[in-house]
Amino acid sequence: MQSTTAVRCLLAWSLMVVTVSAALYERPSYIHPCRRNDPEINKCIRNSLNFVRPYVARGLPELKTPPLEPLRIEELAMENNAGAVRIKALFTDIVALGAGNYTIKEVRSDLKKLRIDMSIGIPRVETRGKYEVIGNVLLLPVRSNGEFWTEFSDITAIAKIYGKPVERDGESFMGIEKITVDFTMKNARFKVKDHVNTQNVLGEAINQFLNQNANELIQEMRPAASQSIGKLFRKFLNEAFTNLPTRLWLLED
Numbered sequence: 001m002q003s004t005t006a007v008r009c010l011l012a013w014s015l016m017v018v019t020v021s022a023a024l025y026e027r028p029s030y031i032h033p034c035r036r037n038d039p040e041i042n043k044c045i046r047n048s049l050n051f052v053r054p055y056v057a058r059g060l061p062e063l064k065t066p067p068l069e070p071l072r073i074e075e076l077a078m079e080n081n082a083g084a085v086r087i088k089a090l091f092t093d094i095v096a097l098g099a100g101n102y103t104i105k106e107v108r109s110d111l112k113k114l115r116i117d118m119s120i121g122i123p124r125v126e127t128r129g130k131y132e133v134i135g136n137v138l139l140l141p142v143r144s145n146g147e148f149w150t151e152f153s154d155i156t157a158i159a160k161i162y163g164k165p166v167e168r169d170g171e172s173f174m175g176i177e178k179i180t181v182d183f184t185m186k187n188a189r190f191k192v193k194d195h196v197n198t199q200n201v202l203g204e205a206i207n208q209f210l211n212q213n214a215n216e217l218i219q220e221m222r223p224a225a226s227q228s229i230g231k232l233f234r235k236f237l238n239e240a241f242t243n244l245p246t247r248l249w250l251l252e253d
């Protein structure tokens with residue numbers, strides 16, 4: 001008798017949990033789920049990520065992700081301690097345009113290990129914001145702050161996503177443990193308006209230097225930039241995926 005009551009209680013409780021979680025998490029219409037045993041699962045993931053692009057661009061309130069277009073970044077710190085460019089840079093109030101025009105070109109996944117690698121193309125990214133830089137460039141001391149503008153074009157990025165299991169509200173999620181990013185680009189242009197050295201001649205010289213050495217600067221700053229961008233997108237994707245139970249984007253049957 002007692003055990004029947006216990007079983008009933010348990011049943012009622014499970015039903016409640018299921019009902020509550022069903023109400024908590026529903027599949028947003030823009031999520032095209034993939035099947036775990038689809039032999040073309042990588043293509044499926046790629047297509048789903050490309051399909052969701054305009055929604056990601058506008059922001060996904062259900063998944064608590066802010067708009068990607070424009071992408072507003074409060075703060076991005078970079079430090080480079082090797083080579084010809086040894087600087088500490090802090091970029092703030094950044095507005096980036098163009099990330100929402102991404103195309104996922106290829107996906108390789110091993111979802112049992114919660115691993116997804118992808119190559120991403122972005123035609124053009126324009127950023128502006130404020131900066132503070134201190135350090136040495138080619139042995140010359142640099143100390144500057146002001147406003148910056150950049151344009152990068154034909155960007156190809158390789159992102160490696162390392163997921164981790166997260167359990168919450170009786171649901172399983174893929175949390176994002178780490179993302180490593182590496183990128184190449186065809187072209188970069190820079191402009192800075194220095195608030196310290198206000199003479200125009202020097203400002204022009206700095207801009208000329210930046211643009212004439214764009215490729216070298218990017219090469220030098222690439223590891224530091226990759227790390228900051230990886231951290232940024234880890235936060236972004238972690239927010240999205242920990243609000244989207246795995247069952248809603250990965251079907252088991």
Ligand SMILES: *[C@@H]1O[C@H](CO)[C@@H](O)[C@H](O)[C@H]1NC(C)=O
Nearest residue numbers: 097098099101123124125126
């Ligand atoms: C993104 O793509 C649209 C449509 O092709 C284009 O109008 C827009 O300028 C692009 N954004 C950037 C920053 O290049």
